Amino acid sequence: MRREGAGRERDAEPAAPPTRHGTAIARAGPAGVASGVAAAGVLLRGPAGVGKSDLAFRMIDAGRARLVADDRVVVTPGPGPDAPATLSAPAALAGRIELRGLGVVRLEAHEVAPAARLLLIVDLVPRDTVPRLPAPDPVELCGVAAPRLRLCAFDASTPAKILRALRLIETGAGGVEDGIGPARPPLSRCAS
Numbered sequence: 001m002r003r004e005g006a007g008r009e010r011d012a013e014p015a016a017p018p019t020r021h022g023t024a025i026a027r028a029g030p031a032g033v034a035s036g037v038a039a040a041g042v043l044l045r046g047p048a049g050v051g052k053s054d055l056a057f058r059m060i061d062a063g064r065a066r067l068v069a070d071d072r073v074v075v076t077p078g079p080g081p082d083a084p085a086t087l088s089a090p091a092a093l094a095g096r097i098e099l100r101g102l103g104v105v106r107l108e109a110h111e112v113a114p115a116a117r118l119l120l121i122v123d124l125v126p127r128d129t130v131p132r133l134p135a136p137d138p139v140e141l142c143g144v145a146a147p148r149l150r151l152c153a154f155d156a157s158t159p160a161k162i163l164r165a166l167r168l169i170e171t172g173a174g175g176v177e178d179g180i181g182p183a184r185p186p187l188s189r190c191a192s
Contacts, residue, residue, distance in 0.1 A: 022046075042166065070096060122149050122162060129150065
């Protein structure tokens, strides 16, 4: 409870869930729709202007991905110690993406996913810093290690690389030679 005015009390509004800067996408397609399992998700990270929203929109426009969240992403711990975290959008930003030159645009329902399982983290970096032969470099998020890649948002092949990495992760075919590799054991739980 908090005090407002002279002697009046009002219920405090629930705190908004903690968010992280980034853009989250879910692989497009029927996987998970019938079973109720959230789609395979990717968290795109990087500084403002690096191309997170642009990359996500190109994948959405091509029918290869759906938007989960843009600019701010809610990351919720998975239901068990080895379960991936869930990505979703803060209510005020759901279904919206910032498109440079157009502004903030509301996407159509079929272009949006309400949530996704975090299977891959992609740090967007300048082209000259993308490793040619990356070693596995997982990142701990909400107590579970997720594979991480460093890619340039504006390379034509980046959408295909992301989708191939998801396929390698889901089939368990990722190995040391491809930069996906085995994940580390769970660490601490999700910090705010």
